[in-house]
Amino acid sequence: MKLNKAQKSFKDHMFSKVSMVENPEEEFSNLFNIGKIPLDARLKIYRNHIVTTLSNVLVMNFPLVEILTGTNFLKTAAKLYLFDNPPTEPCLDRYGNSFPEFLANYKYASHLPYLSDIARLDWKMNETRIAKDDNSLQRSDLAEIAPEAYETIIFKLKKSVRLISSPFPLDKIYSLCGEKEDNEDVLDISPEKTYILITRYNWEPQIRNLKESEYNFFLLLQEEKPLGIALEEILKNYPEFNFVDFLQNYIELETFSAAITK
Amino acid sequence: MDLSKLAIGTLIAGAMTATIIGASSAEAGKTKGKEKCYGVVKAGKNMCGRADGKHSCAAAAETDGDNQEWLYLPTGVCDKLVGGSLESGKGGATAASTEKEG
Structure with missing residues (x-):
């Protein structure tokens, strides 16, 4: 058996039902069935390590979900998830991309309609945390741009910046999760459209509520629309949008990495 | 709204x-450095989490002049502000009103 086929077969055995580990395929068994310890017992040790490690990784990557549901609930969901979603790259910081979608359809979480969006927030904050660092656009950098090129400026968002919207008050749920003392207040989680910007400050993700117009303008900038076109589009839908405040606030918050002109 | 190119x-x-x-x-402030200033921020205008950990969000301050909420100011400015403190739990709206009365 070639190495890549043996590796694939090993992965298939690890991410299948335990019955496959107890009765491995013949070709696979012939290759690995050596030594005194029975092959199925050795495979179960590997399988157990993989399941434990990956479920621990999901607990680490989804801390808000853990706070809301408890570690046992999350680990049980994680174990069901990981068999159909093995890692696709050798970086566990980036494992769990589709876990929020899994939670949206997880029958034992059907009474927590906001849980999938909280998991998306977790995931985006995780992306913010591990994103590569890049330069911050400063106000003085804008002085280098010729006025006739202003409308063609493409504001590049920093690699650590993320945006998220939800029909639930994610900001309030996030704050509740951050409270160190038990809070007996009842949080109203009835649908309340929320728009959030996630930035990194001193290497920690920070969330900030946005107006709907600001959120949609950020989306246009994220699509690398030239400033003139993006602004025209946003003002059509949100005549009250204040571009002066937007520019000053988000440059001060070091949200952009560059202003490119054509 | 019809917005002309002009x-x-x-x-x-x-x-x-x-x-x-x-x-x-x-x-110019940046070259001198920045420092956390507690007690002077308006509700909803704080930069990051509260000092006592009750929330960890930017813009989540619920009251003006809370001495657990902060924002970055150029070094040396905080000490000049009524209610401003470089330490959490000191200064704030209460201290500001006491100073006024005093």
Whole structure:
């Protein structure tokens, strides 16, 4: 058996039902069935390590979900998830991309309609945390741009910046999760459209509520629309949008990495 | 709303100018460094989490002048503000009103 086929077969055995580990395929068994310890017992040790490690990784990557549901609930969901979603790259910081979608359809979480969006927030904050660092656009950098090129400026968002919207008050749920003392207040989680910007400050993700117009303008900038076109589009839908405040606030918050002109 | 090219261009030019002019004072502050200043921030205008950990969000301050909420200010400015403190739990709206009365 070639190495890549043996590796694939090993992965298939690890991410299948335990019955496959107890009765491995013949070709696979012939290759690995050596030594005194029975092959199925050795495979179960590997399988157990993989399941434990990956479920621990999901607990680490989804801390808000853990706070809301408890570690046992999350680990049980994680174990069901990981068999159909093995890692696709050798970086566990980036494992769990589709876990929020899994939670949206997880029958034992059907009474927590906001849980999938909280998991998306977790995931985006995780992306913010591990994103590569890049330069911050400063106000003085804008002085280098010729006025006739202003409308063609493409504001590049920093690699650590993320945006998220939800029909639930994610900001309030996030704050509740951050409270160190038990809070007996009842949080109203009835649908309340929320728009959030996630930035990194001193290497920690920070969330900030946005107006709907600001959120949609950020989306246009994220699509690398030239400033003139993006602004025209946003003002059509949100005549009250204040571009002066937007520019000053988000440059001060070091949200952009560059202003490119054509 | 029908926005002409000219109107968009004027709006952008105005915003860019206002932002660039703001650079001189803002970046002069940066060269001197920044420090956390507690007790002077308006509700909803704090930069990050509360000092006592009750929330960890920017813009989540619920009251003006809370001495657990902070924002970055150029070094040396905080001490000049009524209610401003470089330490959490000190200063704030209560201290400011006491100072006024005193």
